[in-house]
Amino acid sequence: MTKLSRRQFCMTGLALAGAAPLAAALPATAQQLKGGTLRVGVLSELANFDPQQLSTVNFHVMKNLYDSLIEYTPDGKPLPSLATEWTIAPDKKSVSVKLRDGVTFHSGTPFKSDAVLATLQKGSDPKRGKHVFSTMAIVKDWSAPDERTVVINFKAPAPERQILDLLQFLIPIDPKGIDTVETVPAGTGPYTLVNRAVGQSLTLKANPKYWREKQPIVQDLVFTVFSEDAAASAALESGAIDIVYNGGSRSAVRLKGAGYQVFSGPGKLVQVFRINSTRGPFRNKSFRQAFNYLVDRESMLRVGYAGMGQVVALPWAPASPAFDAAYTKTYAYDLEKAKKLLAASGLSPAEMKNWKLLVYGSEEAAVALSQIMQGTLAKVGIPIELTVLQGAEYVTAQLAGDFDATFGAIGNVQKFPSRVSTNTIYRTVQNPVLKDPHPHPAYVEAIAKVDAAAGGDAEVKAAYDNLNRVLVDEAFAVPTNSYDVGLIVASEKIGGITLDMDNLFVARTIGFK
């Protein structure tokens, strides 16, 4: 029997086709876990139930109310979910997806190809597609030859990883509920909504018609919203809740020391010093490049994230195919190198300090990082002021690009590299910070090369290397460190934790020991 490579595995779509639902992927102990009511503390109130508006504030509910077409293992291998098979055409210009039979939405509607088509339609609409829209950029059109098959055509040959990322990102929505999905969940997931008390709690119960065998394990799932990390930790320690999800790194380190289980998934975020290269001294390339050496990454990781994460000079998590650790060493904190670049910029001291650092006051780590940056800049003779904004005021300024520089995390850093351009500062078109035409055409070209690298491994690696070189050369965004999002801190009686590729909270495999 021929041994299949990972690539063949994906290409032929034999990925455990029709295999039973993911019981095999469960931890061995999961079979002995007991049900009951799982009480989870979260630090954010979810924005809405639309899976196409996936963000950290609704990470705790999406995988419990919905299923995606495919899933990834923590190390990036694709697994069937609502799609049982997928076949990428030899010219890489289309993918044919076979849909699982016997699945129903919470409303009772059978899951068929019309749901995938409706989901694709929504995702391709710039107004309704929200976060999925940019991922749909490669998609030309789609069709449904029958009720169990969907074919997606691409505008140009697409790299395999990019196609898989798209399938993983597509979460079918019940066509009947697609227009009201922000307020009423419309998925096929293991839990259904019982009650939501805005700002306080969210109660789900097990979906009796769920398609995965013996899942979910716990019958009731109660999320309690805490405004303070310390309060959530105290609730865990007092036994009022069983799990804290998406709490702070510092608390996680402390609770781990106290004997609690801490789970950190592969879906990191990367903190980035975002530079508006259309303003003030940042128009000067040498000045920007100096920041590659001015960022004290080790201190930032230690103070901002209790050391949980990794210093990085590129916007990739270690799980990303474009990750290159050599850059971290080359662009380590070095004031002398920074001073040389500052001198080479030809800017006067008055010009160098003619900017302000925008700070997200609601995020403790961002405040600390900004102060470290301010301290470092003072050492090289650039005294700057911090402008601290809270909540929506900051988000508005950041999304509108109304800043000189600011710290802000980016996601999708473990996926196909061009997915980085879903983050505002890295957008290649309609970039709200850098505007159109993009002031760094070399970067736009490098992203296009990555997207077009559908050939052999050498071509793909060359495209990634080129992108990395351009990123540090243009220096309009200087990454500092990766860090954990969606950390799970659980009491010792909890078992069956499943780590999701994006660190979403997966409750269906969790039970009591």
Next chain:
Amino acid sequence: MSETLAAFGTLLRRLFARRGAALSLIFLGLVALTAIFAGLLPLDPLAQSVADSLKPPSAENWFGTDELGRDILARVVYGARTSLVTAFGAVFIAALIGVPIGLVAGFYGDWRDSILMRCIDVLLALPNILFAMALIAVLGRSQGAALIAVGIAGIPGFARIARAQVMALRQLDFVMAVRGFGGRPSYIMFRTILPNALSPLVVQAIVLASIAILLEAALAFLGVGVPPPTPSWGEMLRTGKSYLYEAPSYAVLPGLVLTLTILSFDTIGRALTALLDHDETDASGATVGGRR
């Protein structure tokens, strides 16, 4: 002038005769002196040393260090500047606007009283903290904005007390006498009535000072006070609470200084009220005018 100084000296002596007030005066004096002369002390509130972060109190750092390795004592000392400047600035603004409003409203007692006091009622109906946050949202986050916000929030207190005092004094003989001699309303309000209404206003100033310090700390605690890295007690409490397990001194010591400062202002205010009430009771036979 010498008479005023002598009266102030007497008042101070009488305050020192009360143990609680004496201790409070000494503590506040110490805080004020260290705040004023902080620049002469070998303390740098901004010097970072991340390698030395969250150190417990030691001979080198008496209050320990914060998450960026900065000396907490230095930040408490410089934080006193922020608090005291806000307190005195707020009292100045509140008194400057509130007292004339109260004087005019109380003196005329006609439609001017109605209009001014309804405006004051509107201001009074707004919760201080909400009003301050709204104002900071408009003016931007800075010490000046916090000071103005707290000052405006203090206007109603001064206006109402000034009005009540004027209403009590305006029909008394010494005021009627000045009126009879043809004194202009502004002269009567500011030169005749106001000096006799100062006692409760001084107490109000002290009460407002403590409220201002607390409000400034609350604003900083909520993340809308003075922007970092300017030291502020409230900001230290806000950040320090995240490190309660690793470095309890980070939040506890600034919190203790804040509590003692507010307690001191409150104790002095109470002592002053008691002393002035006692004076008025003693002089009740001759009325307030008899103190002239």
